[in-house]
Amino acid sequence: MIDWILLFSNAAQEIISPTTAAYALAAVGLAIHFGFTGLLNFGQAGFMMLGAYGFAIATLTFGWPVWAAILTGVVASIVFALILGIPTLRLRADYLAIVTIAAAEIVRLLFTTNTFEPITGSANGLQGYKGGFEALNPIPPGTYGFGPWVYNEYDWWVRIFGWGLVAIAAFITWRLFKSPWGRVIKGIREDEDAVRALGKNVYFYKMQSLVIGGVFGALAGMIFILPRSVVPSNYQTSLTFFIYAILLLGGAATVFGPIIGSVIFWVLLSFFSGFIARAVEVGWLPFLSNVQAGQLRFILVGVAIMLIVIYRPQGIFGNKKELAFVK
Amino acid sequence: MSSSAGAQGAPIKSTGLHIGEPAPGVKKVDPIIVADNITRTFGGLTAVQVEHLEIPRGAITALIGPNGAGKTTLFNLLTGFDKPDTGEWTFDGQGISGIPAFKVARKGQVRTFQLTKALGLLTVLDNMKLGAKGQSGESLARALFPWFWRKEEAEIEARAIDLLTRFKLDAKKDDYAASLSGGQRKLLEMARALMSQPTLVMLDEPMAGVNPALTQSLLDHILNLKTEGMTVLFVEHDMHMVRHIADWVIVMAEGRVVAEGDPHEVMANPAVIDAYLGSHHDEDLGDLDTGAMTAIKELADDDADEDKR
Numbered sequence: 001m002i003d004w005i006l007l008f009s010n011a012a013q014e015i016i017s018p019t020t021a022a023y024a025l026a027a028v029g030l031a032i033h034f035g036f037t038g039l040l041n042f043g044q045a046g047f048m049m050l051g052a053y054g055f056a057i058a059t060l061t062f063g064w065p066v067w068a069a070i071l072t073g074v075v076a077s078i079v080f081a082l083i084l085g086i087p088t089l090r091l092r093a094d095y096l097a098i099v100t101i102a103a104a105e106i107v108r109l110l111f112t113t114n115t116f117e118p119i120t121g122s123a124n125g126l127q128g129y130k131g132g133f134e135a136l137n138p139i140p141p142g143t144y145g146f147g148p149w150v151y152n153e154y155d156w157w158v159r160i161f162g163w164g165l166v167a168i169a170a171f172i173t174w175r176l177f178k179s180p181w182g183r184v185i186k187g188i189r190e191d192e193d194a195v196r197a198l199g200k201n202v203y204f205y206k207m208q209s210l211v212i213g214g215v216f217g218a219l220a221g222m223i224f225i226l227p228r229s230v231v232p233s234n235y236q237t238s239l240t241f242f243i244y245a246i247l248l249l250g251g252a253a254t255v256f257g258p259i260i261g262s263v264i265f266w267v268l269l270s271f272f273s274g275f276i277a278r279a280v281e282v283g284w285l286p287f288l289s290n291v292q293a294g295q296l297r298f299i300l301v302g303v304a305i306m307l308i309v310i311y312r313p314q315g316i317f318g319n320k321k322e323l324a325f326v327k
Numbered sequence: 328m329s330s331s332a333g334a335q336g337a338p339i340k341s342t343g344l345h346i347g348e349p350a351p352g353v354k355k356v357d358p359i360i361v362a363d364n365i366t367r368t369f370g371g372l373t374a375v376q377v378e379h380l381e382i383p384r385g386a387i388t389a390l391i392g393p394n395g396a397g398k399t400t401l402f403n404l405l406t407g408f409d410k411p412d413t414g415e416w417t418f419d420g421q422g423i424s425g426i427p428a429f430k431v432a433r434k435g436q437v438r439t440f441q442l443t444k445a446l447g448l449l450t451v452l453d454n455m456k457l458g459a460k461g462q463s464g465e466s467l468a469r470a471l472f473p474w475f476w477r478k479e480e481a482e483i484e485a486r487a488i489d490l491l492t493r494f495k496l497d498a499k500k501d502d503y504a505a506s507l508s509g510g511q512r513k514l515l516e517m518a519r520a521l522m523s524q525p526t527l528v529m530l531d532e533p534m535a536g537v538n539p540a541l542t543q544s545l546l547d548h549i550l551n552l553k554t555e556g557m558t559v560l561f562v563e564h565d566m567h568m569v570r571h572i573a574d575w576v577i578v579m580a581e582g583r584v585v586a587e588g589d590p591h592e593v594m595a596n597p598a599v600i601d602a603y604l605g606s607h608h609d610e611d612l613g614d615l616d617t618g619a620m621t622a623i624k625e626l627a628d629d630d631a632d633e634d635k636r
Contacts, residue, residue, distance in 0.1 A: 190446035194445075195446075212467075
């Protein structure tokens with residue numbers, strides 16, 4: 001028989017899981033790029049990867065403290081944004097899409113290659129960088145929580161840190177897009193030339209947007225590696241597409257949409273994968289093997305993205321008049 | 328409509344703008360733009376080839392010519408939206424050739440577009456506020472701290488609402504610009520340009536696609552710009568409008584300035600007739616461009632009407 005309580009409790013854990021927080025933060029960054037500025041960034045996985053590796057390498061190879069490690073990841077993502085932006089932001093939006101998707105893959109392959117094995121750990125990735133972060137934990141050892149949410153002190157610290165970052169990023173984004181700066185950015189989304197004709201340095205604004213969203217991506221990459229290790233295969237192009245799914249689900253030109261979108265995405269994904277796995281076990285889906293069942297959830301994600309784009313292009317929180325899948 | 332000198336009756340024309348005989352490249356008493364030797368080629372086609380051109384200050388200048396004459400290209404060059412192959416020009420005495428469009432706009436030379444660029448998914452009011460220059464809240468660092476720009480924002484909003492009221496768009500201020508009609512978008516684009524308090528307003532076909540009911544109001548707005556001390560340069564195909572409001576007319580054909588002068592005189596210039604009808608206008612009438620024929624006929628009718636008055 002299927003243990004429904006276990007299924008629901010596993011799904012409920014995703015609501016506050018650090019992975020959900022990481023995806024939410026990356027999606028907020030992408031909302032700045034895609035939803036507000038109209039930049040087609042298909043390389044958010046690359047920004048996350050630079051954040052993750054920047055943090056891990058600064059800790060392991062250079063032995064730097066946590067704050068310097070975080071700064072390393074942030075600086076790496078800023079440099080990456082500048083490298084991507086300087087040649088492409090003067091061109092049409094499509095070029096940025098091509099360049100970002102390629103650049104993210106290049107970054108992933110550079111971290112995977114054996115040449116830099118002593119520093120990057122190649123395909124095995126890196127671990128053992130959490131010491132400094134653990135040492136900062138103010139929570140006394142023990143187990144805390146209620147219902148499905150019972151964790152030890154480190155797990156709680158990761159969750160508090162992760163969601164704290166998400167809250168700060170969301171607040172900054174909300175403030176920015178209520179300001180004249182945000183108005184210029186949204187104007188650029190609508191028509192660059194019109195904004196240029198009004199005396200705004202469009203190129204500079206687009207660069208600022210690319211950098212801010214990219215830094216959020218890098219911070220998301222750091223949250224992402226706190227409950228696991230750094231493995232290059234986690235940062236494939238599909239990661240970017242999941243973040244797009246979250247963004248479109250919540251609403252591309254909203255601040256809270258991507259966050260709620262991430263929660264819904266992970267709760268549903270966890271529930272469905274658990275349900276399908278159990279259903280195969282008890283013989284409800286005789287035509288599926290266990291391996292096939294593991295892939296089925298990603299088919300469901302694809303179907304869900306299509307349904308959103310067709311029937312609710314503005315997402316759950318979006319304003320239908322403002323954003324019908326950008327344009 | 329408005330209190331402008333121009334409503335319905337004949338607007339007050341500025342005269343005495345030029346020095347010497349009106350001819351292509353004639354010197355102006357007080358030019359706001361002085362351009363020399365501008366060329367722009369697209370592959371083998373020379374789109375613009377202007378040896379010397381001066382735009383008079385404080386007047387309404389029309390830039391006319393048949394399709395493909397290079398009017399919009401010249402516009403794009405002067406506003407920094409396109410780079411010329413050769414050429415130098417000054418605006419208000421400062422050399423601005425080759426500087427990017429946003430810097431040109433900051434110097435007080437603002438333009439509109441042939442295909443209206445209303446920012447559809449911003450509200451009408453936000454469209455207007457975007458037009459204001461030098462907002463401190465537009466810097467990323469200060470954007471986060473509303474107390475730096477809240478007062479300025481309120482002033483800009485007051486100015487925007489004032490302008491919207493003049494353009495009769497105030498009732499629409501909270502609607503998305505995408506919900507406006509074509510004519511209202513033209514009005515919005517012009518009003519938004521005025522938010523930047525320009526000295527030179529460049530309008531690319533302000534009347535294109537505007538219904539006749541709105542035409543008069545747009546004309547009045549353009550005349551108002553002059554009474555407020557701004558210089559206007561516009562591209563237009565509607566000859567009635569050119570004749571009605573322009574103080575000075577520059578005619579382009581095949582990338583060159585072929586004639587300049589007072590609107591009435593310039594229409595009678597053989598070079599202009601050539602430009603509109605083609606230099607083969609003594610050939611079979613059946614081959615003629617009917618649009619150009621109508622334009623010329625309308626002008627002849629206009630002249631007849633005015634003579635009767």
